[in-house]
Amino acid sequence: xxxxxxxxxxxxxxxxxxxxxxxxxxxxxxxxxxxxxxxxxxxxxxxxxxxxxxxxxxxxxxxxxxxxxxxxxxxxxxxxxxxxxxxxxxxxxxxxxxxxxxxxxxxxxxxx
Amino acid sequence: xxxxxxxxxxxxxxxxxxxxxxxxxxxxxxxxxxxxxxxxxxxxxxxxxxxxxxxxxxxxxxxxxxxxxxxxxxxxxxxxxxxxxxxxxxxxxxxxxxxxxxxxxxxxx
Numbered sequence: 475x476x477x478x479x480x481x482x483x484x485x486x487x488x489x490x491x492x493x494x495x496x497x498x499x500x501x502x503x504x505x506x507x508x509x510x511x512x513x514x515x516x517x518x519x520x521x522x523x524x525x526x527x528x529x530x531x532x533x534x535x536x537x538x539x540x541x542x543x544x545x546x547x548x549x550x551x552x553x554x555x556x557x558x559x560x561x562x563x564x565x566x567x568x569x570x571x572x573x574x575x576x577x578x579x580x581x582x583x584x585x586x
Numbered sequence: 587x588x589x590x591x592x593x594x595x596x597x598x599x600x601x602x603x604x605x606x607x608x609x610x611x612x613x614x615x616x617x618x619x620x621x622x623x624x625x626x627x628x629x630x631x632x633x634x635x636x637x638x639x640x641x642x643x644x645x646x647x648x649x650x651x652x653x654x655x656x657x658x659x660x661x662x663x664x665x666x667x668x669x670x671x672x673x674x675x676x677x678x679x680x681x682x683x684x685x686x687x688x689x690x691x692x693x694x695x
Binding site: 507509515516517518519522532533564566568571572573574575576577578579580 | 622628630632677684687688
């Protein structure tokens with residue numbers, strides 16, 4: 475069981491560039507989440523999805539977009555990268571409220 | 587959003603029990619209490635969760651106050667590998683999970 479897989483692990487972007495962070499889970503979980511973690515801080519919820527075709531905003535959605543066309547995949551899109559988006563991004567999935575999260579290993583993004 | 591309050595940091599001696607507190611005074615009746623830990627340069631790792639009753643697993647125990655406004659994560663014998671940031675979060679029926687800044691646990695050999 476691979477769990478939650480995130481790619482890439484590291485990326486450097488120039489200001490204004492765009493990119494997609496990939497997240498795939500093979501556990502058939504309906505619920506998926508994107509968090510960002512700035513240095514020395516806790517995790518902030520960006521977007522989440524409760525099933526294919528359904529997404530909703532979290533605490534810090536500005537500058538990001540998501541889609542959920544399949545149960546397995548939940549990509550996060552950055553359209554116009556800004557230095558404030560330098561962070562570590564974590565994807566997670568959960569079977570339901572009475573189950574624990576499974577996190578991916580993260581994507582470390584630097585915008586210069 | 588459901589908020590939790592934890593001490594910024596705690597220390598424990600190796601091989602001794604550790605009690606990590608969490609306050610969640612605005613918890614609703616259907617919120618689950620989850621605990622996660624994050625080792626340096628890694629993603630968070632699930633530790634334990636509960637609703638009303640105390641819970642035990644191979645990693646830890648979770649003690650939930652009768653009014654559910656606080657909980658305590660208990661590590662029975664701290665090891666150096668338990669040094670991490672521990673997060674207490676509430677899983678609400680809106681399917682949103684909010685992390686605070688957590689408690690940084692230092693284990694002293």
